[in-house]
Amino acid sequence: xxxxxxxxxxxxxxxxxxxxxxxxxxxxxxxxxxxxxxxxxxxxxxxxxxxxxxxxxxxxxxxxxxxxxxxxxxxxxxxxxxxxxxxxxxxxxxxxxxxxxxxxxxxxxxxxxxxxxxxxxxxxxxxxxxxxxxxxxxxxxxxxxxxxxxxxxxxxxxxxxxxxxxxxxxxxxxxxxxxxxxxxxxxxxxxxxxxxxxxxxxxxxxxxxxxxxxxxxxxxxxxxxxxxxxxxxxxxxxxxxxxxxxxxxxxxxxxxxxxxxxxxxxxxxxxxxxxxxxxxxxxxxxxxxxxxxxxxxxxxxxxxxxxxxxxxxxxxxxxxxxxxxxxxxxxxxxxxxxxxxxxxxxxxxxxxxxxxxxxxxxxxxxxxxxxxxxxxxxxxxxxxxxxxxxxxxxxxxxxxxxxxxxxxx
Numbered sequence: 516x517x518x519x520x521x522x523x524x525x526x527x528x529x530x531x532x533x534x535x536x537x538x539x540x541x542x543x544x545x546x547x548x549x550x551x552x553x554x555x556x557x558x559x560x561x562x563x564x565x566x567x568x569x570x571x572x573x574x575x576x577x578x579x580x581x582x583x584x585x586x587x588x589x590x591x592x593x594x595x596x597x598x599x600x601x602x603x604x605x606x607x608x609x610x611x612x613x614x615x616x617x618x619x620x621x622x623x624x625x626x627x628x629x630x631x632x633x634x635x636x637x638x639x640x641x642x643x644x645x646x647x648x649x650x651x652x653x654x655x656x657x658x659x660x661x662x663x664x665x666x667x668x669x670x671x672x673x674x675x676x677x678x679x680x681x682x683x684x685x686x687x688x689x690x691x692x693x694x695x696x697x698x699x700x701x702x703x704x705x706x707x708x709x710x711x712x713x714x715x716x717x718x719x720x721x722x723x724x725x726x727x728x729x730x731x732x733x734x735x736x737x738x739x740x741x742x743x744x745x746x747x748x749x750x751x752x753x754x755x756x757x758x759x760x761x762x763x764x765x766x767x768x769x770x771x772x773x774x775x776x777x778x779x780x781x782x783x784x785x786x787x788x789x790x791x792x793x794x795x796x797x798x799x800x801x802x803x804x805x806x807x808x809x810x811x812x813x814x815x816x817x818x819x820x821x822x823x824x825x826x827x828x829x830x831x832x833x834x835x836x837x838x839x840x841x842x843x844x845x846x847x848x849x850x851x852x853x854x855x856x857x858x859x860x861x862x863x864x865x866x867x868x869x870x871x872x873x874x875x876x877x878x879x880x881x882x883x884x885x886x887x888x889x890x891x892x893x894x895x896x897x898x899x900x901x902x903x904x905x906x907x908x909x910x911x912x913x914x915x916x917x918x919x920x921x922x923x924x
Contacts, residue, residue, distance in 0.1 A: 541558075542664075554665055568586075568639045568641055569587045569641055570587035571584050571586040571637070571640075572584065573636070573637050574592070574597065574635060575634065575666060576632075577670075579594070580598045582594055583669075597617060598633070598636070600618060601624060601633070607623065607624070607655045608623065609623050621640040623639050624638050625639070625662050627659075634667070635665075637658065698725055699715065700729075705892075708802055708924055709736075709802075710891060711738075711921045712895075713728075713918065714897075715915070715916070716900075716917075718746060718914050718916075722746070722751060723743035723746055723750030723915055724741070724743075724916070725739075725742075727739050727740075728919075734802030735799065739795065739796060739859075741757065741814070742815075743757075743793045745791050753783075753786060753791060757783065760779060776835070776841060777840075779835050780835045780840070780841050784836050791836060792813075793812075795835055796810070797809065797810055805850055806850060807851050808848050808849075809828055809830070809846070809847045810831040810845070810847070811830060811832075811847070812832050812835050814834075814861075816829050818884055819857050820855065820857075821851070821854075821855035825885070830845045853923065855923050858884050858918065861915060861917045861918075863917065864899070867912065868907070875903060887899075892920040899918060
């Protein structure tokens with residue numbers, strides 16, 4: 516009797532030593548930020564070599580269910596079906612019998628639950644039924660402890676990896692955002708001839724709206740605004756290429772607006788293969804003659820406010836990139852009277868919705884132009900955006916939003 520007690524104590528001490536050494540080894544590997552493969556090797560060694568399990572399956576939920584350990588089982592593990600069969604297990608369970616043929620291969624299931632959601636499942640079995648008589652002989656509490664440690668460590672590594680990827684993406688977006696800022700003019704004139712102000716809020720880190728002011732010399736200027744279909748990096752890159760094309764054509768060629776539009780359309784078609792298009796408005800203003808020529812390529816109609824009258828600038832052509840060739844390009848031609856205001860904008864302004872789903876609309880924008888265009892363009896734009904803030908309430912801007920306002924003295 517005494518010999519049996521001594522033998523039992525020795526076995527218990529030996530088991531405790533195994534458990535302690537196992538925990539120390541796992542903890543050391545985690546602290547040294549060891550790879551997942553090494554954690555799995557240690558876990559497998561403990562279960563198979565030290566605790567004597569002959570059948571082991573360990574599956575963990577990452578983006579999908581993945582089999583991390585498979586020992587003593589032939590064939591492919593039905594991970595998704597298996598996870599559905601295991602979902603009912605919330606604690607350590609001895610498997611007497613199951614409707615699942617696969618589960619009948621095992622004697623116990625050890626679930627790891629995190630925030631009421633399954634993180635992993637461990638299925639284990641020894642070679643004979645007689646070798647497992649009760650839960651104590653399985654060391655299930657210890658096994659569940661190391662299963663929790665291993666599962667959480669793997670989950671943390673996965674989250675850390677995703678965090679590093681997201682951090683890299685954020686840095687790339689920051690670079691792209693800084694590069695995109697270079698697309699926009701750094702200074703807009705406010706003098707005795709022109710008062711120009713612009714404001715832009717991208718929906719995401721980088722956007723697909725664009726405006727520009729390009730002096731040509733001898734009191735001639737280009738003013739334009741554009742909006743690319745789609746959002747994100749691809750839209751921003753397309754717009755960057757578009758802006759570079761505009762400036763190249765204007766710099767090196769004696770251009771006419773129809774020729775410019777045809778060249779821009781070719782570039783957009785070539786760059787997008789018909790998958791995206793750009794709406795675009797461009798105006799060429801001569802400060803001496805006060806003549807303004809313009810083309811509207813499918814863009815929101817700019818507002819010209821002069822002598823208390825509203826004129827919507829519609830003449831032009833289809834959006835760029837919609838067709839391989841532009842059928843016609845109609846150039847608008849106007850004489851600008853003193854103290855007139857020209858308001859260019861993108862659809863993010865007029866299509867901004869309030870909490871009831873009602874759009875801000877063109878009429879409200881026109882009312883603000885009529886009411887506040889006697890102010891500086893900077894002040895008028897500030898008021899327009901304050902009205903937009905009030906209109907959307909707690910909602911975010913659901914599109915890129917830009918306005919470019921010019922007063923002619």
